[in-house]
Amino acid sequence: MKPFIEPETLPSAIPSSGPDRRRFLKAGLAVTGAALTGGVRAAPPPxxxxxxxxxxxxxxxxxxxxxxxxxxxANPDAPGNGISWTPLERLEGIITPSGLHFERHHNGVPQIDPAVHRLVVHGLVVKSSxxxxxxxxxxxxxSRQCFVECGGNGNAGWHLEPMQAPAGNVHGLASCSEWTGVPxxxxxxxxxxxPNAKWLIAEGADAAAMNVSIPLEKALDDALLALYQNGERLRPENGYPLRLILPGWEGVTNVKWLHRLQLAEQxxxxxxxxxxxxxxxxxxQARQFSFVMEAKSLITRPSAGQSLPGPGLHPIxxxxxxxxxxxxxxxxxxxxGKTWQDAALDPxxxxxxxxxxxxxxRWDGSPAVLKSRATDETGYVQPERQTLIAERGRHGYFHYNAIxxxxxxxDGSVSHVYA
Amino acid sequence: MKPFIEPETLPSAIPSSGPDRRRFLKAGLAVTGAALTGGVRAAPPPxxxxxxxxxxxxxxxxxxxxxxxxxxxANPDAPGNGISWTPLERLEGIITPSGLHFERHHNGVPQIDPAVHRLVVHGLVVKSSxxxxxxxxxxxxxSRQCFVECGGNGNAGWHLEPMQAPAGNVHGLASCSEWTGVPxxxxxxxxxxxPNAKWLIAEGADAAAMNVSIPLEKALDDALLALYQNGERLRPENGYPLRLILPGWEGVTNVKWLHRLQLAEQxxxxxxxxxxxxxxxxxxQARQFSFVMEAKSLITRPSAGQSLPGPGLHPIxxxxxxxxxxxxxxxxxxxxGKTWQDAALDPxxxxxxxxxxxxxxRWDGSPAVLKSRATDETGYVQPERQTLIAERGRHGYFHYNAIxxxxxxxDGSVSHVYA
Known part of the structure; x- marks a missing residue:
């Protein structure tokens, strides 16, 4: 089969810029245009x-x-008290760009001078420092790549009716970064x-002085005093200049703007x-200190509010x-949920x-319901919604991780359903 | 040993904000202040x-x-022709934030409308598209995390005298991102x-119409038509809306603003x-099509222009x-280089x-020369500078990867040396 364009003519026919090149493009595309499936430009783009x-x-x-x-x-009367969601349905891969990492602030983002900021460690320690x-x-x-997820992420799942919103606006209080810091x-x-130190009370230097208590075992396991996020120093809204990162634990325990750690017995x-x-x-009764975020998954594409252009092959x-x-x-x-197929996991x-x-x-054009179900290395399987509700009722508000x-x-439109 | 502060007093003594809290902080730090090694604030920070x-x-x-x-x-007369370096010595981990990914442009960053942009595949194909x-x-x-490195990165190493500049200003034409796209x-x-298609001629939609030739084997191996970088769509200076990513190959072959792929015999x-x-x-003779970036390493901290505050333990x-x-x-x-010790590799x-x-x-305060030497999975060992020069001479300009x-x-000051 004869090639559309003789490759031998290329080196002289394509100067790296200039009017000759435009002539070539025009001529070249005229030759191949018939076979092209998309639009063909007569002139180069501006x-x-x-x-x-x-x-x-x-x-x-x-x-x-x-x-x-x-x-x-956010609260209009206190614009520093609120949340912002990562637009998961618009992103790809596993790294969340730092500018789009979700936020949950209690009294706004403090503008901290790193030359002045200090971390005080006191309480049941031998030497306060x-x-x-x-x-x-x-x-x-x-360094480690890990997610941070708000304990309240996805809590619209407790609602009686499925919330119709982009996936990120429901499940986007979860983001994933490469964090670097001091263990x-x-x-x-x-x-x-x-010897009697059992808890660590961590406090942030925001105007809410947000504080939580962390069991000492976690503090000694994989907790990080994070200084860097995705290569550069932390972003202000993610705790600049110092954040406690507790891999796998609910976001509120990952104290931002960390300035105080008190070792305590209770x-x-x-x-x-x-x-x-x-x-x-x-x-x-209420669950308390329910730190760990259990296994969860969701399909980000296609997802609620998106639309499939027609039957055929679609990437999930x-x-x-x-x-x-x-x-x-x-x-x-x-x-x-009648039949399931294993998805490929990107390394x-x-x-x-x-x-x-x-x-x-491959979508045949008839109505379909898409689900994903995660299993983690402990064997835990992400539950169906009715299973989670049977176990936890409807007033838990936090830790919603159902399928x-x-x-x-x-017509190709995608919506959120309980099914 | 009695704790400095009774933990039992905490819940009532620390309201989440307000003047009581400030009184507590003042009192609390007065108790522990004596043992603190750093400054103590009498009042909360602003x-x-x-x-x-x-x-x-x-x-x-x-x-x-x-x-x-x-x-x-950049060239003052053509500010779109130049380079910008990633400040490697200021960063941590392996992900380069997209805003700091190095640049090499030949005629500036085109502002491309993604709704108009098209990729044309033509030449020795069955169906031009x-x-x-x-x-x-x-x-x-x-998705995959991989580096992109300019073939000219670190080429100041060919100079007769070691260039005194921050590490990133010499070796920072290398960055690492999570790229996502279509194989x-x-x-x-x-x-x-x-059958006679052997090469792929890739061209960008910038005003330089930058083009290079890629052997077909690489194109069919792990080449990616990248649409996303670090989770979000490509940045303009990194090829928005479409970039060819050839993992491990010199930067110039990772064509940005990709708009044309011609299959050719030559x-x-x-x-x-x-x-x-x-x-x-x-x-x-000259080496041509020297695509692969060989193994390289460098210590980013401490590095040229930085300073150690004194003897003692320092993280490399x-x-x-x-x-x-x-x-x-x-x-x-x-x-x-007389003795070597294995470094830990972060997963x-x-x-x-x-x-x-x-x-x-542990630095004892006497003059020292720090080096790092990388070995890759093929067994290739990063060469000493004199070995590289003996093999390649002084006029290679590209592919400098010496120790x-x-x-x-x-006095703790760090400088670049040939040693």
Whole structure:
């Protein structure tokens, strides 16, 4: 078969710029145009006819991506008290760009001077200490990719009717970054623990002085005094200059703007571990200190509000994660849970980290219900919604991790359903 | 031993904000202050006394990190022709924030409308085709974390005298991202290859119409038509809306703003594979199509221009990578290469990806020369500078990957040396 264009003519026919090149493009596309499935340009696009923008010190997204933002819900009378969601349905891979990491603030984002900021460690320690950021930078650090998820993420799932909103606006209080910092264990060893130290009361330097209590075992396990996020120093809204990262544990325990760690025998019984971030069970008792985020998954594409252009092959793409370790398996159903098929997991599959799963799906054009179901390395299987509600009732508010169902209608529109 | 503060007093003594809290802090720190090694504040810092900034749609770095930028070197008469370096010595972990990914542009950053942009595949294919961005999004994608390094990165190493500049300003034409896109093999299979197709000529839609030739084997191996970088759509300066990613291959082949792929029997012999991006050898012959970036490493901290505050324990942190696969080992020397010690590698250790290595170093205060040496999974060992020069001479300009040496003087200052 004769090639459309003789490759031998290329080197002389394509100068790297100039009018000759435009003539070639026009001629070239005229030759091949008949076989092209899309549009053909007679002239080069405007951005090929003039020099582009200069280099820059710090890059920003394309103006065409202006709609890809954190959706903010805040108290109009206290605009620093609220949340913003990561637009999971617009993103890919497992890294959340720092500018789109979800937020939950209690009294706004403090503008902290890192030269002044200090971390005080006191209470049941042998030697109370205060560390500047430069002091902490002297300690050996470690990096790990892991998710942070708000305990209240996805809590619209407790509603009687399925909420119709983009996937990120329901499940986007979860984001995943590469965090780098000093293992908390190193600093605690430096200070020395008294034998009766059992809890760590961590407090932020925001105007809410947000505080929570952490069992000492977690502090000595994989807790990180994070200084860097996705390569650069923490973003202000993610705790600059110092954040406590507790891989796999609910977001509220990952204290931002960390300035105080008190070793204690008992928890502080702070607002956010009593009045909030506890789950009232059908028995009338409440779960407290329900730190770990259990395995969860959701299909981000296609998802509620999106639309399939027509029958045929469509990529299914989604995220799975577990606070107990690595994701072992993600299954996908296109018939509302009657049959399941294993999705492929993009490497790396890391513990307590977002895992991207994918499955190509051939849609025949008839109504379908898509679901995903995650299993983690402990064998825990993400529950169906009715199972979760039977166990926990309807007033838990936090720790909703049930299977998410998206209905695809015959016209290709996708909506949230309980199925 | 009696705790400094009775933990039982905490819940009532620390309301989440207000004047009581300030009294407590003052009292609390007065109790523990004697044992604290750093400064103690009598009053809370200003950012704890007033509400912070509201939530935001898209976050930015702290104003205190204003100095962490890409250093730009461009032609004043053509500001879109130049480079900008990733400040590697200011970063941590393996992910480069997209705003700090290095740049190399030939005629500026085109502002491309993704609704108009098309990828044309033509030449020795069965069916010439044109794909819009929405068309490409219909194909199954995959994500991978990998580095992109300019073939000219670190070329100041060929200079007779060691260049004194921050590590990133010499070696920062290398960055690492999570890229997501459609495997190029998928699209080529869709178009069908003619039997005599051996090369792929890839061209960008910038005003330079930058083009290079890629052997078909690479195109069918792990080449990616990248649409996303670090979770979000590509940044303009990194090829928005479409970039060719060739994991492990020199940056110039990772064509940005990709709009044309021509299958051919011979390479195009374009400017950037003949006059540029070839290496003149001592024999008078030149290496051409030297695509793979060989194993390299460098210590980013401490590094040239930084200063150690005094003798004692200091963390050594650095980056290693290889275009041939995973890093197997990084050794560090503190005596100019006489003795070596294995550094720890932070997981994940991924093929063709930055790998973060670390080693705590006890500095005795006497002059020292720090080096790092990477070995990749093929057994290739990063060469000493004199070995590289003996093999390649002094006029190669590209593909400089020799061991980097930092001298620590008795006063703690760090400089670049050939040692």
């Amino acid at each position: 951005w090929m006819t003039r020099p582009g923008a200069p280099l820059s010190n710090y890059g920003q997204p394309s103006p065409h991506e202006r709609a890809v933002i954190r959706w903010v819900a 205060s560390f500047g950021i430069d002091d902490l930078l002297r300690y050996p650090q470690t 908390l264990a190193t600093v605690l060893e430096e200070c020395g623990l008294q 928890p502080a019984m702070a607002r956010n571990e009593t009045a909030k971030y506890t789950e009232l069970l059908p028995s009338g 793409s989604g995220l799975a994660w577990s606070g107990r370790g690595a994701i072992r398996r993600v299954e996908v159903s296109a018939d509302g 790396p599959v890391l513990p307590k980290c977002f895992t991207r799963f994918r499955l190509p799906w 998410v169902s998206w209905a695809v209608a015959a | 950012w704890m006394t007033r509400p912070g900034a509201p939530l935001s749609n898209y976050g930015q770095p702290s104003p205190h990190e204003r100095a962490v930028i890409r250093w730009v070197a 044109s794909f819009g961005i929405d068309d490409l999004l219909r194909y199954p994608q995959t 190029l093999a998928t699209v080529l299979e869709e178009c069908g290859l003619q 390479p195009a012999m374009a400017r950037n594979e003949t006059a540029k991006y070839t290496e003149l050898l001592p024999s008078g 942190s650095g980056l290693a990578w290889s275009g041939r696969g995973a890093i197997r080992r990084v050794e560090v020397s503190a005596d100019g 994940p250790v991924l093929p063709k990806c930055f790998t973060r290595f670390r080693l705590p170093w 980097v040496s930092w001298a620590v003087a008795a």
